[in-house]
Amino acid sequence: MDKKHRVVILGGGFGGLAAAQKLKRAPVEVTLIDRRNFHLFQPLLYQVATGSLSPGEIAAPLRGVLSKQKNTQVLLGEAVDVDPQAKRVMLRDGASFEYDSLVVATGTQTSYYGNDSWRQWAPSLKSVEEATAIRHKILYAFERAERAATPEEARAWLTFVIVGAGATGLELSGALAEIARETLRHDFRRIDPQKARIILMEGAPRVLGPFPEDLSAKAEKLVTRLGVEVIKGVMVTNIDDAGVTFKRGDSSEKLAARTVLWAGGVMATPFGRKLAERTKSESDRSGRIKVNRDLTIPNFPDIFIIGDLAHAVDENGAPLPGVAQVAMQGGRYAARVIRARVEGKREPPPFHYFNKGEMAVIGRAAAVANIFGIHVSGLLAWLMWLFIHLIYIVEFQSRIIVFIQWGFEYLTFSRGARLITGEAATESIHQAGASKNRAASGTDER
Amino acid sequence: MDKKHRVVILGGGFGGLAAAQKLKRAPVEVTLIDRRNFHLFQPLLYQVATGSLSPGEIAAPLRGVLSKQKNTQVLLGEAVDVDPQAKRVMLRDGASFEYDSLVVATGTQTSYYGNDSWRQWAPSLKSVEEATAIRHKILYAFERAERAATPEEARAWLTFVIVGAGATGLELSGALAEIARETLRHDFRRIDPQKARIILMEGAPRVLGPFPEDLSAKAEKLVTRLGVEVIKGVMVTNIDDAGVTFKRGDSSEKLAARTVLWAGGVMATPFGRKLAERTKSESDRSGRIKVNRDLTIPNFPDIFIIGDLAHAVDENGAPLPGVAQVAMQGGRYAARVIRARVEGKREPPPFHYFNKGEMAVIGRAAAVANIFGIHVSGLLAWLMWLFIHLIYIVEFQSRIIVFIQWGFEYLTFSRGARLITGEAATESIHQAGASKNRAASGTDER
Numbered sequence: 001m002d003k004k005h006r007v008v009i010l011g012g013g014f015g016g017l018a019a020a021q022k023l024k025r026a027p028v029e030v031t032l033i034d035r036r037n038f039h040l041f042q043p044l045l046y047q048v049a050t051g052s053l054s055p056g057e058i059a060a061p062l063r064g065v066l067s068k069q070k071n072t073q074v075l076l077g078e079a080v081d082v083d084p085q086a087k088r089v090m091l092r093d094g095a096s097f098e099y100d101s102l103v104v105a106t107g108t109q110t111s112y113y114g115n116d117s118w119r120q121w122a123p124s125l126k127s128v129e130e131a132t133a134i135r136h137k138i139l140y141a142f143e144r145a146e147r148a149a150t151p152e153e154a155r156a157w158l159t160f161v162i163v164g165a166g167a168t169g170l171e172l173s174g175a176l177a178e179i180a181r182e183t184l185r186h187d188f189r190r191i192d193p194q195k196a197r198i199i200l201m202e203g204a205p206r207v208l209g210p211f212p213e214d215l216s217a218k219a220e221k222l223v224t225r226l227g228v229e230v231i232k233g234v235m236v237t238n239i240d241d242a243g244v245t246f247k248r249g250d251s252s253e254k255l256a257a258r259t260v261l262w263a264g265g266v267m268a269t270p271f272g273r274k275l276a277e278r279t280k281s282e283s284d285r286s287g288r289i290k291v292n293r294d295l296t297i298p299n300f301p302d303i304f305i306i307g308d309l310a311h312a313v314d315e316n317g318a319p320l321p322g323v324a325q326v327a328m329q330g331g332r333y334a335a336r337v338i339r340a341r342v343e344g345k346r347e348p349p350p351f352h353y354f355n356k357g358e359m360a361v362i363g364r365a366a367a368v369a370n371i372f373g374i375h376v377s378g379l380l381a382w383l384m385w386l387f388i389h390l391i392y393i394v395e396f397q398s399r400i401i402v403f404i405q406w407g408f409e410y411l412t413f414s415r416g417a418r419l420i421t422g423e424a425a426t427e428s429i430h431q432a433g434a435s436k437n438r439a440a441s442g443t444d445e446r
Numbered sequence: 447m448d449k450k451h452r453v454v455i456l457g458g459g460f461g462g463l464a465a466a467q468k469l470k471r472a473p474v475e476v477t478l479i480d481r482r483n484f485h486l487f488q489p490l491l492y493q494v495a496t497g498s499l500s501p502g503e504i505a506a507p508l509r510g511v512l513s514k515q516k517n518t519q520v521l522l523g524e525a526v527d528v529d530p531q532a533k534r535v536m537l538r539d540g541a542s543f544e545y546d547s548l549v550v551a552t553g554t555q556t557s558y559y560g561n562d563s564w565r566q567w568a569p570s571l572k573s574v575e576e577a578t579a580i581r582h583k584i585l586y587a588f589e590r591a592e593r594a595a596t597p598e599e600a601r602a603w604l605t606f607v608i609v610g611a612g613a614t615g616l617e618l619s620g621a622l623a624e625i626a627r628e629t630l631r632h633d634f635r636r637i638d639p640q641k642a643r644i645i646l647m648e649g650a651p652r653v654l655g656p657f658p659e660d661l662s663a664k665a666e667k668l669v670t671r672l673g674v675e676v677i678k679g680v681m682v683t684n685i686d687d688a689g690v691t692f693k694r695g696d697s698s699e700k701l702a703a704r705t706v707l708w709a710g711g712v713m714a715t716p717f718g719r720k721l722a723e724r725t726k727s728e729s730d731r732s733g734r735i736k737v738n739r740d741l742t743i744p745n746f747p748d749i750f751i752i753g754d755l756a757h758a759v760d761e762n763g764a765p766l767p768g769v770a771q772v773a774m775q776g777g778r779y780a781a782r783v784i785r786a787r788v789e790g791k792r793e794p795p796p797f798h799y800f801n802k803g804e805m806a807v808i809g810r811a812a813a814v815a816n817i818f819g820i821h822v823s824g825l826l827a828w829l830m831w832l833f834i835h836l837i838y839i840v841e842f843q844s845r846i847i848v849f850i851q852w853g854f855e856y857l858t859f860s861r862g863a864r865l866i867t868g869e870a871a872t873e874s875i876h877q878a879g880a881s882k883n884r885a886a887s888g889t890d891e892r
Contacts, residue, residue, distance in 0.1 A: 037585060054500030063633035073635040076589045095593075139483060143522045147541075187509035189519040 004029040005342045008089060008099035010079045010271075012039050012062045014324040015307030016105035018331030020072055026339040030072040031097060033089075037061055037076055043324065043389060045125055046168060049134040050175035051183075059128070079106065079271050084279050084300050101302050101338045104275060105331060108308040108322070111267035111286065118239040122262040125168055134261060138176065141259045142184055145191045156256040158196040161244050163236055164263035165202035166209065167360040170223055172261055173200040174363035177226040198228045199255070201246065205233050208360055208368070210321060215368040218377040222366040266322065272309045279303065284311045284319075293350035295334055304337070306330035312351065320353050329353055361385045450475040451788045454535060454545035456525045456717075458485050458508045460770040461753030462551035464777030466518055472785040476518040477543060479535075483507055483522055489770065489835060491571055492614060495580040496621035497629075505574070525552065525717050530725050530746050547748050547784045550721060551777060554754040554768070557713035557732065564685040568708040571614055580707060584622065587705045588630060591637045602702040604642040607690050609682055610709035611648035612655065613806040616669055618707055619646040620809035623672040644674045645701070647692065651679050654806055654814070656767060661814040664823040668812040712768065718755050725749065730757045730765075739796035741780055750783070752776035758797065766799050775799055807831045 005028045009016045012034035020032050038059040047053040062074045077091040082102070090096045110124035123130050123137065138160070145157035158180075162173045180196035187193065200207070200223065206216040207223070207230060220230050231248075238245040243257040268276070268287025276283050279297050282290045288311035289297065295312060297303045307327035312320045320326045333351045340347045359369035359381060367381040376384065451474045455462045458480035466478050484505040493499040508520045523537040528548070536542045556570035569576050569583065584606070591603035604626075608619045626642035633639065646653070646669065652662040653669070653676060666676050677694075684691040689703040714722070714733025722729050725743050728736045734757035735743065741758060743749045753773035758766045766772045779797045786793045805815035805827060813827035822830065 037589065051502075054502035056497075056500035061633075063630070067632040074633075075593065076586075140522075143483065147521065184509070186513040187507075187520075 005100045005338075006031070006098060007101045007103065007338060008033065008097050009103040009105060010034075010089065011105035011107060011307070012036070012074075013042070013105060013107055013307060013327065015107075015327035015331040016103065017062070017065065018328040019103050019105065019304075019306065019335045020066060020069070020331075022332045022335030023071070023339065024069050026071070026335070026342065028071060028101075028338065028342055030069075031075060031099075032062065032066065032072060033075045033077045033079060033091070033097070034062060035076070035078040037063065037074075039065060040128065045128070045131050046171040046175060048128065048131040049125055049172065050138070050179060051135055052175070055128045055132065081271075081274055082278050084303060087302065099302070101304070101341075103304045103306060103331070103334050103338075104272075104309060105305075105307045105327065106269055106271055106309055108266035108272070108286070108288070109269045110262065111265040112262065113265065115239070118262065121239045121241060122163065122260040124262040124264070125172065134172075137259055137261075138179065142188065142191070142193055142196075144258070146188050148191075152256070154191055155197075156243065157258045158191065158193075159199070159243070159255065159257040159259070160196065161199045161201060161255060161257045161260045162263055163201050163239075163244070163260065164265075165200050165204075165207035165230065165232070166263060169200055169202070169263035170207060170219060170360050170362050172263060173198050173228045174223055174226055174361070174366065177223075177228050178363055181227055199257070200228050200230045201234055201236065201244070202230070202232045203235055207232070211358060211360070211368065212370055212375060215370060215375055215377065218375075219360060219362060219368045222362045222368070222377070226363050226366070266308065268309060275303075275305075288322075294337060294347070295330055295351050304334040306334055312353075314353055321358075323358070325356060326353055359385050359388070451546045451784075452477070452544060453547045453549065453784060454479065454543050455549040455551060456480075456535065457551035457553060457753070458482070458520070459488070459551060459553055459753060459773065461553075461773035461777040462549065463508070463511065464774040465549050465551065465750075465752065465781045466512060466515070466777075468778045468781030469517070469785065470515050472517070472781070472788065474517060474547075474784065474788055476515075477521060478508065478512065478518060479521045479523050479525060479537070479543070480508060481522070481524040483509065483520075485511060486574065491574075491577050492617040492621060494574065494577040495571055495618065496584065496625060497581055498621070501574045501578065527717075527720055528724050530749060533748065545748070547750070547787075549750045549752060549777070549780050549784075550718075550755060551751075551753045551773065552715055552717055552755055554712035554718070554732070554734070555715045556708065557711040558708065559711065561685070564708065567685045567687060568609060568706040570708040570710070571618065580618075583705055583707075584625065588634065588637070588639060588642075590704070592634050594637075598702070600637055601643075602689065603704045604637065604639075605645070605689070605701065605703035605705070606642065607645045607647060607701060607703045607706045608709055609647050609685075609690070609706065610711075611646050611650075611653035611676065611678070612709060615646055615648070615709035616653065616665060616806050616808050618709060619644050619674045620669055620672055620807070620812065623669075623674050624809055627673055645703070646674050646676045647680055647682065647690070648676070648678045649681055653678070657804060657806070657814065658816055658821060661816060661821055661823065664821075665806060665808060665814045668808045668814070668823070672809050672812070712754065714755060721749075721751075734768075740783060740793070741776055741797050750780040752780055758799075760799055767804075769804070771802060772799055805831050805834070 007023060007028045007030045009019055009032045012032055016032060017039050020030055023030050038061050041058040044053060044058040048055055048058060066072050066074055077093060077095060079089050080092045081090040088096050088098050110126055112118045123133050125131060141157045145154045148154035148157055160176055162169050176198045180193045184193040207220050208216045224230060235247045236244055237247055239260050243255045244260055245252060245254045266286060272287060276289050279300050281297050288309055289305050290311045291305050292298055295304045295306055295310060297305060307330060308322040314320060336348050357369060357371035359367060361367040365379045365382045367385045368377045369381040369384055453469060453474045453476045455465055455478045458478055462478060463485050466476055469476050484507050487504040490499060490504040494501055494504060512518050512520055523539060525535050526538045527536040534542050534544050556572055558564045569579050571577060587603045591600045594600035594603055606622055608615050622644045626639045630639040653666050654662045670676060681693045682690055683693055685706050689701045690706055691698060691700045712732060718733060722735050725746050727743050734755055735751050736757045737751050738744055741750045741752055741756060743751060753776060754768040760766060782794050803815060803817035805813060807813040807828060811825045811828045813831045814823045815827040815830055
């Protein structure tokens with residue numbers, strides 16, 4: 001045989017990267033395609049949004065990570081379509097790639113439950129750009145509050161709403177509370193950042209839905225202790241410039257808040273929908289494609305879906321959660337299946353997710369964890385979270401830097417990466433300012 | 447006396463921040479206004495552009511730096527006009543501030559010598575945004591070269607031109623050479639990054655014009671050893687999408703290069719010109735305002751100009767260079783004068799610039815320095831550069847982090863911050879791709 005088996009992997013997140021690395025010594029030719037040139041350590045993205053870390057510290061260039069792997073090439077590109085009969089993926093720039101095996105690990109995107117207009121007022125936390133936009137939004141709100149003309153205006157700028165009390169929502173609100181209560185404490189002259197209201201809103205009757213109930217209760221207690229107000233069992237009906245409208249029971253309430261962050265649901269990307277269409281596969285409510293027990297699409301044994309885009313089930317038929325562990329184990333599993341096929345060996349048994357547990361961090365020395373069924377909370381859970389996250393950050397360098405950054409922050413409450421950047425950002429300051437002439441010039445009347 | 451003397455400082459760079467800090471215990475009310483919420487350690491900006499450091503590592507939030515200084519408030523805003531008779535500065539957002547003393551430290555902007563259309567092809571290194579744009583441009587060039595359809599196209603993507611061989615030009619070209627020869631060495635499959643051409647162009651007959659001649663010669667030798675081609679005594683006549691056109695003697699040459707970086711001159715900002723107009727002051731060729739020996743504007747003893755925007759002269763009438771040291775010493779001097787006036791004491795003697803020396807870094811263990819007239823080059827100069835820069839970074843935190851980052855990079859040649867980010871960035875990939883369909887799809891024909 002002259003020509004090598006071609007494996008195309010779409011996406012360099014936890015799943016795609018794990019698949020590529022597991023194929024290191026396989027007799028195949030791997031092409032990893034990602035829209036970005038870096039692997040992002042997504043679980044720490046909220047720390048970029050809240051000014052603790054810089055984007056470079058939680059990202060590793062894909063080329064660098066895979067440079068020693070001679071059977072693998074990395075390409076910058078975005079998959080937009082697939083022809084499963086011709087075994088070919090098409091990129092946005094017009095290029096196309098033939099595959100013998102395709103590993104789709106493109107993940108999901110934020111869902112505003114059909115209200116796409118909310119996106120402009122309530123950014124979500126999916127990319128480095130969104131994280132820096134959120135950072136800008138948070139820091140800028142305190143700047144505007146400092147220059148507000150009326151107490152009402154200042155209050156609206158100092159009211160922060162986080163919609164969705166999953167792990168991301170808890171992390172964001174906890175960090176925001178620490179920014180207001182500690183980091184910025186002495187930084188302003190006219191406002192008191194400690195008086196900022198941070199409100200965590202959730203539709204379900206408890207925070208951290210997928211966690212055991214006692215840990216949910218514990219998490220709520222921890223985040224409340226940090227100064228976050230938790231409002232449960234409410235439905236957001238509108239988000240705009242002025243704040244959030246929501247339904248609690250039968251009554252509709254409106255909350256004036258200049259900063260709203262979205263930590264709600266996810267849905268399939270346009271490419272994910274295209275893939276489902278081309279392969280005539282079934283999707284679940286959020287657009288995740290239902291896969292076989294070996295993570296392939298029914299009728300297409302050469303197409304694997306791993307990570308968040310897959311609706312995979314365990315032995316008991318329960319769907320697997322959209323977490324990094326599932327993606328990584330799925331990626332390695334797909335690589336093992338491909339290798340077995342190429343080498344003519346027996347395929348491994350169906351994918352089994354080995355659940356090591358789950359954890360969510362709330363703030364300094366505050367976290368909850370469920371490790372092999374043992375429930376832990378507070379300082380111990382936080383130390384476990386710290387340890388596990390440091391171990392998993394891909395690049396050795398980032399690991400050291402992040403560790404020191406955290407150590408410093410723990411001791412001083414300072415946050416090194418409090419930059420408001422971006423051309424658009426500067427413009428928005430001027431626009432906001434221009435439309436508020438009266439308000440802004442009020443600062444001179446102190 | 448009931449009302450305190452109001453000092454308004456425009457700009458939170460080296461000069462403005464030094465002035466504010468020196469006024470810490472003065473019986474005045476200080477307002478520091480900057481377009482950004484952070485102080486930028488500009489001398490290390492080239493390391494952000496070349497992927498060694500993240501923006502957060504070379505910036506310190508102004509509020510944080512000044513939070514303990516109770517007589518000082520920090521405001522986000524951009525000065526656009528001044529009324530020296532009414533003693534009032536106007537911000538872009540419509541606010542205005544009255545002052546008793548005004549310290550203008552707004553710096554300069556990049557000059558393309560009247561060819562503003564070059565800006566879009568040849569970014570300069572003035573802001574965090576430009577630094578990340580340059581980083582994107584450099585890394586993206588290698589990505590495009592990897593996917594180029596023809597050898598000519600690949601060569602144009604692998605040709606980098608830096609215009610201007612001052613300290614910034616040397617730093618950029620040296621870092622670029624190291625990226626190509628070391629960092630990316632094993633990262634690509636179709637191209638050899640080591641074959642990249644890095645060309646440093648200069649109009650003058652030698653590099654590092656303001657330095658003593660022997661150090662210029664040494665710097666050129668060091669940068670040449672890194673693999674940079676130095677072309678001196680040429681005049682750039684055009685820059686566009688395809689490359690650089692320049693005159694050497696009587697002949698005009700064209701160099702195909704997809705990446706051109708501008709390290710040329712500076713000029714006054716629009717606010718600087720407005721200030722000169724309002725105060726009817728004299729400016730030099732690059733728009734810097736001529737100031738008295740006490741750094742005030744002639745006829746306006748209450749307006750100080752410090753840093754790059756000032757055309758100040760020393761005892762012998764020679765103009766002071768536009769470097770951080772001059773700005774910092776000028777800022778502290780202005781603060782001393784203001785304090786003496788407010789306290790009714792005798793004003794200090796004319797400003798005297800205490801020149802500790804100058805240095806330029808070229809690469810790993812390669813720098814030139816002129817310290818109190820002693821000329822040093824190579825490893826020793828580099829160690830001095832390292833030491834001095836670490837000492838001066840404002841925030842303690844950044845200092846440690848940067849040090850470790852550098853240590854790691856020195857040992858491994860890795861660069862942690864190799865991220866291609868930005869919405870515009872992603873779009874440009876797609877646009878470039880779309881217009882080059884044929885070229886891009888060529889990658890499938892390997």
